[in-house]
Amino acid sequence: MLKSLSVRVLIALVAGLGLGAAAAAFGGEGLRGVVEGVESIGTLWLNGLRMTVVPLLFSVLVVGIASVADAAATGRLAMKALAWFLFFVLVGCAWTIAFGYGFYALFPVSETGAAALTAGAPPPPPEVAASPSFGAFVKSLAPTNPVKAAAEDSILPLVVFAGFFAFAVTRLPEPRRVALTEFFDSISGAMVEIVRWVLWAAPIGVFALGLGVGLRAGVGAAGIIGHYIVAVVLAQIGITVFAYVVAVVVARVPFWTYARALAPVQVTAFATQSSIACLPAMIEQSRDALKVPDRVTGLVLPLAVSVFKLTSAVANIGVAIFVANVYGVEPQPMQWLAAVIIAVAMSVASVGLPGQVSFFMSTGPICLALGLPLELLPILIAVEVIPDIFRTLGNVTGDMAVTAILAKDHEPDPDVDAETRPALG
Known part of the structure; x- marks a missing residue:
């Protein structure tokens, strides 16, 4: 059990919070000074993660968008699948923002706990409070200097530039296209390796950060973290239920048929927390239980696992909504639009990355787009094992929903024997 990084990090967080709270309650000023000194090690560890964000973000975006463009070129079925993927992700973004505002209106983050949790972190920059006009937002999309945008953590212009660059790469002759794609794939691989090294020290870094949080927030920090877990899990359950409804209504699959087909896949998802590991079960259940043609399962499900993560x-x-509530920040509509664009791009780019790597690489740019500090993210990584289970459950549910929809909508291939094309419903 202790071989799991997630378990070790969670233990380190609990130990750090507990010792920090004990130091606050029973220790003198000398002990508090020692704890604050140890906390600086956690800040060093966080900076080790932050230094990989921009190069990893750019490289995985180039590779991910280029792969989506290649998939779209394979035919009309792939284009329909990508359109459905985009639809689900956009609905998921809208749902999460609406749910988040409603949830935190009913169950607000404790002001005392939030103040203690953020006492050692830098405040959000003052420009967060300013609402950019639509014109200013549009003008900011194209960076005049991509290098400067990267240096200043201007994430949205960097994402836009990466998108244009990736599509331009797909227009090059094949030898150059392959060479550039492999180059950026190698960069992302190197960055992932660096992040793996940093995450190897995650128990130490999270323990050090947890000491500081426990020193300032005491045992109340556990309640705030539990608040976060509930909010994120409920949001994921909501979009998972939506995928069920769409599969039943649009694909006209009987509810219990779809539920029985999904059950073995969801058990695998719960156990492995990996959509890729669920692919064989998804193919088998889609083909045998939902009677999806082999041509659809053979294209849509591998494509879904490669470029589509619903949750x-x-x-x-x-995560960003929670951080904003902890800091008492009210992002403006244009900032949320930027966050949604980045979230959609990250849902493609982060596929295939290890869980802890994809968490920081995906949530960090969204928080930066909203002007939020990243100091809370390492604490949240420690409890990511719980939301990650529901991420995978939602992902496989969405994958099979799109597969069922496209099977119902699929135009038979005249070269395929009719016996291999049973209909749904």
């Missing part, structure tokens, strides 16, 4: 955008925006 990633939901969870990532959910």
Whole structure:
């Protein structure tokens, strides 16, 4: 059990919070000074993660968008699948923002706990409070200097530039296209390796940060973290239920048929927390239980696992909403639009990355787009094992929903024997 990084980090967080709270309650000023000194190690560890965000973000976006463009070129079925993927992700983003505002209106974050939790973190920059006009937002999309945008953590212009660059790469002759794609794939691989090294020290870094949080927030920090877990999990359950409804209504699959087909896949998702590991079960259940043609399962499900994560955008925006509530920040509509664009891009780019890597790489840019500090993210990584279960459950549910929809809408291939094309419903 202790071989799991998630378990070790969670233990480190609990130990750090507990010792920090004990130092606050029973220790003198000398002990508090020692704890604050140890906390600086956690800040160093956080900076180790932050230094990889921009190069990893740009490289995975180039590779991810180029792969989506290649998939779209394979035919009309792939284009329909990508359109449905985009629809689900956009609905998920809208749902999460609406749910988040409603949830925190009914169950607000404790002001005392939030103040203690953020006492050692830098405040959000003052420009967060300013609402950019639509014209200013549009003008900011194209960076006049991409290098400067990267240096200043101007994430949305960087994402836009990466998108244009990636599509331009797909227009190059194949040898150059392959060479550039492999180059950026190698960069992302190197960045992931650096993040793996940093995450190897995650128990130490999270323990050090947890000491500081426990020193300032005491045992109340556990309640705030529990508040976060409930909010993010409920948001993911909501979009998962939506995927059920769409599969039943649009694909006209009987509810119990779809539920029985999904059950073995969801058990695998719960156990592995990996959509890729669920692919064989998804193919088998779609083909045998839902009677999806092999041509659809053979294209849509591998494509879904490669470029579609329904709950990633939901969870990532959910994290940003929690951080905004902790800091008492009210992002403006144009900032939320930027966050949604980045969340959609990250849902493609982060596919295939390890869970802890994709968490920081996906949520960090969204928080930066909203002008939020990243200091709380390492604490949230420690409890990501719980929301990650629901991420995977939602992802596989969405994958099979799109597959069922496209099977119902699928135009038979005249070269395929009719016996291999049973209909749904």
